[in-house]
Amino acid sequence: MTSAPSCPSCRQPMEVHQFASNLGGALELDICFACQGLWFDRHENLKLTPASVVELFRLLHEHRIDHHQPLSDSMACPRCVKPLEKGFDVVRSGRYMIYRCGRQHGRFSTFSSFMVEKGFVRHMTRPEIDDLAKRVGAIYCTSCGAPVDIRKDHACPYCRAAFSLIDPEAVVRAMEGYAKASSPRAMPSSPVDIGDALVALERDRTRAERERQKRAFTGTSDADDSSFTGDLLSAGVALVWAVINTRSHH
Template structure:
């Protein structure tokens, strides 16, 4: 068994979480919630069972309000410490970014890239981005984690990744039939307004938690839904929407 690896980006120890593989064996994934990334040893990304995806969503939902940071410009393999090569894979739902070890020890993938790979995330259309830009001042890039002003940019100016969001309808379709938590009729897909509402609610949760930690008492007027100055997290908002669908 490999020792607990360090995150390729922040170099802090990753958390090991056990899942069931599609062959019924135990599969251990290493996760960094601060960097919103997963380390897959060779071919592990292809071995996760459908039921384990439900468990992964549960973890993402539990950590949806965690503080996270942009990915480092240079990342190293946690097995051999060689530099990871940035590249792209393409699936039906779009192109996604991954970081591979040249010695074939594995790959590092952001949460959103993994969801694109599995068909749960799709790239946003231009009208959706424009609609969301009227409600939210900025978002975190779901690929590199950098804050992006979507009123000016329609792709991340740092890594050039397209903005993407979790597609609740696709998730329900994927889960249907093999996960009790999602064995229901497909729900109406979330609209851009739904995502905007989720971002506003998410920011309110974060502001409330910060006030409690700092033990401050002040009015919440500045966090009114009309305030579009905060930075939203499309992935966290999408996870919240999907989890609500799965639990209904």
């Protein structure tokens, strides 16, 4: 195996994780949790087995309160160090950004883009947006990552994407599709509450941040709990993880 490639955005070594490919054999994905991005080599088949999808969600959930940093303006290919070309791809569930190496070494995709590409997101409904607007100050756009004030805007003012979030039912359906499940099970009927998940996530993150500050300084500045930027992606991952766990224990 080659050594860990550098993240196209922050240039730090990425974590190399092995997943099972549904063509048999292993698929190696390089992940940067700080930049929330995945690198796929050109030859890597994107068809993850259901077990691999579960494993990927487990990893994302494990890292849900990691420190996140904005993407760099200039991305470099981890193989040839040439700048990556930014582009958009369109699928049924939306439009997503992708960064490709012009020399065909592969592509860099944010976790959000990966979710859109796989059809794991859906557009938010008007009542959902209204409900979230009461509970969070802003959200990070699932398509481009920009913080957006959902009380004012009706779509992302930067990339014009409609507000969207991870749909746990779509993830589970896709996994069953991959597995060609012979005995379809009923979906859990209770609707999952993204607002609750966001608030819980923010609580965990604030607590972790306080711990960090406690270790670093003697005095801590009080974080403003009443208004925060909601991380829809991580909250969505938490919901998916909860659904996967519920189902696997039945």
